[in-house]
Amino acid sequence: MISTQCDCHVIHEEIVERVKKVMPEDENLYDLADFFKVFGDxxxxxxxxxxxxxxxxxxxxxxxxxxxxxxxxxxxxxxxxxxxxxxxxxxxxxxxxxxxxxxxxxxxxxxxxxxxx
Amino acid sequence: MISTQCDCHVIHEEIVERVKKVMPEDENLYDLADFFKVFGDxxxxxxxxxxxxxxxxxxxxxxxxxxxxxxxxxxxxxxxxxxxxxxxxxxxxxxxxxxxxxxxxxxxxxxxxxxxx
DNA sequence: TGAATAGTTGAATAAGTATTCATACGTTTA
DNA sequence: TAAACGTATGAATACTTATTCAACTATTCA
Structure with a gap:
């Protein structure tokens, strides 16, 4: 566990869980960043x-x-x-x-x- | 003059000139790259x-x-x-x-x- | 008021990358 | 076949940048 610096995410648990569900796979987000990176020069x-x-x-x-x-x-x-x-x-x-x-x-x-x- | 390594651009002069005319300003292209750079992470x-x-x-x-x-x-x-x-x-x-x-x-x-x- | 919490910030480090230089490759031409 | 031309490539350099760490600010609460 990296980020246990604060506890407000416990209060916002519903939000965090809901957002987590709609987030694309890490691999897709990585590919997406790589795609845009090409245009970043x-x-x-x-x-x-x-x-x-x-x-x-x-x-x-x-x-x-x-x-x-x-x-x-x-x-x-x-x-x-x-x-x-x-x-x-x-x-x-x-x-x-x-x-x-x-x-x-x-x-x-x-x-x-x-x-x- | 940086790039006088080859002469074929002389043959393609019309093309180079035409493309040069439609290229946006350097500053705009720089801003555009910066814009995409934000998405590149x-x-x-x-x-x-x-x-x-x-x-x-x-x-x-x-x-x-x-x-x-x-x-x-x-x-x-x-x-x-x-x-x-x-x-x-x-x-x-x-x-x-x-x-x-x-x-x-x-x-x-x-x-x-x-x-x- | 003092301790705890949430967030910010600057400096340092590490990782990534754009350009240059020298060289090599493949094609044409004399 | 040798020289010239257009392009590709690997290593080195310089530059940028994402994250970490430590310290700091601002707010809440006991």
């Missing part, structure tokens, strides 16, 4: 936003974001691992594009939200 | 999910999440700073609740998304 946000507009190669993205190819490549790897982008090879050039039709919607909704605040 | 996700069900005091949350009051308190501070939760005091007890009606919708949408994958 400016570089990845920019890459996703760019790709929502057009397929682009690594070099294009590096120029667009004014960053090194290496940094972009590392982040593309993260995005591919979580299934948000896919790629195709054309000679030496690797073109990346979105692999999830919900991405733009999520970005848009987030943007609407922060503009409301 | 299991503890905060759990707190938000719990509060979406019921107002709760710090102690209740600590018991529910099996964490120390201190850890919960620190995260509640973060959530309050970004305007996601508010609190009211009743004697010694501080009750927290959601201060943003979109939170539950965003959590739900995220959950639907990861369950689809």
């Amino acid at each position: 400016t570089t990845r946000i920019k890459i996703l936003w760019a790709l929502s507009e057009s397929e682009m190669c690594v070099c294009d993205l590096a120029v667009l974001l004014n960053m090194t190819q290496s940094a972009i490549s590392h982040q593309l790897r993260v995005l591919k691992q979580v299934g948000m982008v896919k790629n195709r090879k054309e000679g030496k050039i690797v073109f990346y594009s979105l692999d999830d039709e919900h991405i733009k919607g999520i970005l848009d909704q987030g943007m609407i939200h922060i503009n409301e605040k | 299991t503890t905060r996700i759990k707190i938000l999910w719990a509060l979406s069900e019921s107002e709760m005091c710090v102690c209740d949350l600590a018991v529910l999440l099996n964490m120390t009051q201190s850890a919960i308190s620190h995260q509640l501070r973060v959530l309050k700073q970004v305007g996601m939760v508010k609190n009211r005091k009743e004697g010694k007890i501080v009750f927290y609740s959601l201060d943003d009606e979109h939170i539950k919708g965003i959590l739900d949408q995220g959950m639907i998304h990861i369950n689809e994958k």
Whole structure:
């Protein structure tokens, strides 16, 4: 037992029990946090936003974001691992594009939200 | 100029220019990443999910999440700073609740998304 | 007033992560 | 085949951040 620092949860027992029942499984909440974590980085946000507009190669993205190819490549790897982008090879050039039709919607909704605040 | 490692962006100049035009301001994208970053932590996700069900005091949350009051308190501070939760005091007890009606919708949408994958 | 309770806070620690650098890989072209 | 190009990758570094610990505030109650 970690948290027995105070006793008011005994008084609020009904509330705590009720909330406990509607809480999703720990594993799902962990996955959910991991999902949002991907959007919690400016570089990845920019890459996703760019790709929502057009397929682009690594070099294009590096120029667009004014960053090194290496940094972009590392982040593309993260995005591919979580299934948000896919790629195709054309000679030496690797073109990346979105692999999830919900991405733009999520970005848009987030943007609407922060503009409301 | 950071990224002049390759030249294919010259060939793709039209694409890069077009994407550049639709990209939101850097500041907005930074804010957007910060917004999602809040959801990118299991503890905060759990707190938000719990509060979406019921107002709760710090102690209740600590018991529910099996964490120390201190850890919960620190995260509640973060959530309050970004305007996601508010609190009211009743004697010694501080009750927290959601201060943003979109939170539950965003959590739900995220959950639907990861369950689809 | 003094002890107990609920919560907050600052500093320290530990864990995670974004970028850089150097290098390696695969493809094209001279 | 050698050089050049576009990309990927591993290790190192620097930075961020979640939790813990100890101390502190504010409120209640005996």
